[in-house]
Amino acid sequence: MQKEILNSRDVMQMLGICENTLLDMERDERIVIDFRIGNRKRYYQKNVLASLKKLEVKKTK
16 A cells, blocks of 8 residues: 655655755745644645656756
């Protein structure tokens, strides 16, 4: 079973990036935090993948 809700560590591992890169991407709104549980960020996997597709489209234009 594949996880649908990811934490920051999952996103970093999936994308092969470090924490600083993830923070920069959040700040630039290239990746959107979907919700928080307490102080913990959570992301929907489908939204992370959609964000990546948007980045690919921008690079090809």
